[in-house]
Amino acid sequence: MNALDFYALSVFLIGLGLMGVFLNRDFVKILISLSVLESGVNLLIVSIGYVRGRIAPILFSKELQASAVGKVVDPVPQALVLTAIVIGLGLLAVGLGMAVWMHRRFGTTDVSELKDLAG
Amino acid sequence: MLEGINRKYDISGIIASLVVLAFSGLLIYLLYTQIPYGQDKMLVSKDYIKMGVNSTGATNLVTSVVLSFRGLDTLGEVTVLFASAMAVGLFLLPGAGMWQREENFVLRVASRFLPYLIILIGIYIVSQGHVSPGGGFQGGVVISSGLLLKLILKREKESGFGGLVHALESLMGAGFVALALVGLVKYGSFLYSFGPKGVPGTLLSAGVLPVLYAFIGVKVASEFVAILERFTSSGEEDERA
Numbered sequence: 260m261n262a263l264d265f266y267a268l269s270v271f272l273i274g275l276g277l278m279g280v281f282l283n284r285d286f287v288k289i290l291i292s293l294s295v296l297e298s299g300v301n302l303l304i305v306s307i308g309y310v311r312g313r314i315a316p317i318l319f320s321k322e323l324q325a326s327a328v329g330k331v332v333d334p335v336p337q338a339l340v341l342t343a344i345v346i347g348l349g350l351l352a353v354g355l356g357m358a359v360w361m362h363r364r365f366g367t368t369d370v371s372e373l374k375d376l377a378g
Numbered sequence: 379m380l381e382g383i384n385r386k387y388d389i390s391g392i393i394a395s396l397v398v399l400a401f402s403g404l405l406i407y408l409l410y411t412q413i414p415y416g417q418d419k420m421l422v423s424k425d426y427i428k429m430g431v432n433s434t435g436a437t438n439l440v441t442s443v444v445l446s447f448r449g450l451d452t453l454g455e456v457t458v459l460f461a462s463a464m465a466v467g468l469f470l471l472p473g474a475g476m477w478q479r480e481e482n483f484v485l486r487v488a489s490r491f492l493p494y495l496i497i498l499i500g501i502y503i504v505s506q507g508h509v510s511p512g513g514g515f516q517g518g519v520v521i522s523s524g525l526l527l528k529l530i531l532k533r534e535k536e537s538g539f540g541g542l543v544h545a546l547e548s549l550m551g552a553g554f555v556a557l558a559l560v561g562l563v564k565y566g567s568f569l570y571s572f573g574p575k576g577v578p579g580t581l582l583s584a585g586v587l588p589v590l591y592a593f594i595g596v597k598v599a600s601e602f603v604a605i606l607e608r609f610t611s612s613g614e615e616d617e618r619a
Contacts, residue, residue, distance in 0.1 A: 265415070266406070266409045266410065266415055267406070270402050270405050270406050270409070271402075273402065273405065274398050274399070274401070274402040277394075277397075277398045277401065278394060278395065278398050281390075281391075281394035281397075281398070282390075282391055282394055303409075306415070307413055307419075308419075309415070309416055310416060310417065310418050310419075310420075311415075311416035311417070315511075316427065316438070316439035316440055317437055317438050317439065317440075317510060317511065318430075318431050318437050318439065318578075319437055319510075324431045324437075324578070327427045327428065327430075327431075328424055328427050328428055329418075331427060331439070333419070333420050333423045334423060334426060334427065334430075334439040334440045334442075334443050335422070335423050335426065335443055335448075337440045337443075338440050338443040338444045338448060339448075339451075341440070341444060341513075341515060342444075342451055342452065342455045344515075345455055345458075345459055345515055345598075346455060346458055346459075348459075349458055349459050349461075349462030349463075350462065352462055352463070352466050352605050353462045353465045353466055353469075355609070356465065356466040356468075356469035356470050356605075356608070356609070357469055359469065359470060359609070360469040360470065
């Protein structure tokens with residue numbers, strides 16, 4: 260792929276998610292936007308660790324193990340993104356639980372209608 | 379009043395668009411000037427790549443980073459997952475079944491054998507984590523998706539997995555910490571990768587890492603089943619309002 264593609268795509272996803280978070284009034288839609296935002300950030304972190312022309316950091320053969328430096332991409336961003344995905348899933352679960360509770364308590368998931376919470 | 383809200387919404391929309399555009403532009407500018415794409419920027423990773431296979435025995439370097447070099451982060455991550463499962467439990471108290479799905483033919487026939495196939499694939503993914511792409515988190519999610527099929531078919535209002543899930547969740551977390559402490563006591567560093575290394579690339583290799591990933595797999599699966607169960611069998615409206 261072109262050099263521009265992954266950075267530009269991840270920034271596009273981040274911008275899209277931010278717009279969704281700012282403009283939506285529905286709590287479920289805000290959560291979906293947060294997920295899009297999170298995908299963008301994850302893609303950005305992985306693409307920062309990418310090195311052109313190198314393979315995934317899995318050293319399946321003896322020759323590769325002997326001379327791995329310079330042949331594989333950075334494993335640390337991938338490990339961190341693995342962490343971030345799970346954290347994002349926990350966030351989504353808590354948010355959806357909150358949405359169910361909100362709908363049960365107030366009959367709506369529109370955050371602009373929740374006047375009772377003010378003050 | 380409605381007009382006022384609409385006008386306010388429009389203005390806030392314009393402001394939000396401008397803020398997001400400015401932020402994206404700044405991000406693009408910084409990325410392309412500060413972090414050149416596709417070039418070697420590794421510092422500490424070089425050492426991980428160089429000594430990863432020798433010191434942990436895992437051919438999958440991401441696994442050796444997740445479980446050994448940065449294992450403490452993974453412990454924190456598992457803690458966050460546990461906390462989020464508890465938070466979902468706070469919002470959705472167990473009660474009368476709210477979301478029951480009527481059995482139809484496809485679901486009934488599929489649920490006879492599909493969950494077991496899905497769980498088998500999940501176990502395979504967990505067990506290959508130190509050799510090839512895979513691992514406890516990914517496989518745990520797959521296992522829990524197999525059990526979800528059982529959950530949405532549940533006809534009676536009994537709590538299907540209830541106690542077992544919570545026991546597994548706690549046991550696996552304790553097992554992870556116990557193995558990490560063995561490393562600290564016997565070899566002098568928390569989450570030290572001890573145990574027979576074997577031949578890298580085979581199933582029985584990498585010492586303690588497959589065991590740790592198996593713990594994580596079961597923990598993630600039980601965590602998710604607990605969350606899904608709370609969503610499918612939480613209380614009715616009148617009890618909270």
